Amino acid sequence: QVRLQESGPGLVKPSETLSLTCTVSGGSISNDYWSWFRQPPGKGLEWIGYIYYSGTTTYNPSLKSRVTISVDTSKNHFSLKLSSLTAADTALYFCARMYNRRIDYWGQGTLVTVSS
């Protein structure tokens, strides 16, 4: 059973860069696509981007200028960096595995608040 766990700060200041890591256990990251999503309080799901284990990335066009997703196969984890934060980036951030274009395993999510 694949398990994913997000880690990172819960509070970040405006204009700063958010850094989150997703650690994968119960399976190897050296396969499939690995993705980040977010959900603002009371709102729907938004896809941020995904990375193949080889390092190839695809980002949501609306966030592309601010997003970097990377993978470290030696540590079996992948990471998200989101720059130039504003209050609109306050959300529950999820990491997940994508298999055949569906999301079959999700992390529990981590709440990130952007505030000074």
Next chain:
Amino acid sequence: QSVLTQPPSVSGAPGQRVTISCTGSSSNLGAGYDVHWYQQLPGTAPKLLIYGNSNRPSGVPDRFSGSKSGTSASLAITGLQGEDEADYYCQSYDSSLSDFVVFGGGTKLTVL
């Protein structure tokens, strides 16, 4: 504004049947991309409910079923139970800019 369109809310009494629609366009559902459905209970991560338009993962009751035709898809829930009260999201891919993931805005199911 979500790429896929869902009704904001639906409701039904226990035991009844409800359906949730998901409408796309020629660059996503109409382009042949599969639709997948997720159930999100309050305070939890989404859970894959239906994949590949109509397939259920192991452990999902057969009260849940999905279908797709052209640019539209639907999720049906029969024998409604109180535990089904949740948010439901459809998801697919879109080729209009690049191969990216798209969601519906979500539908809140209330069991009366």
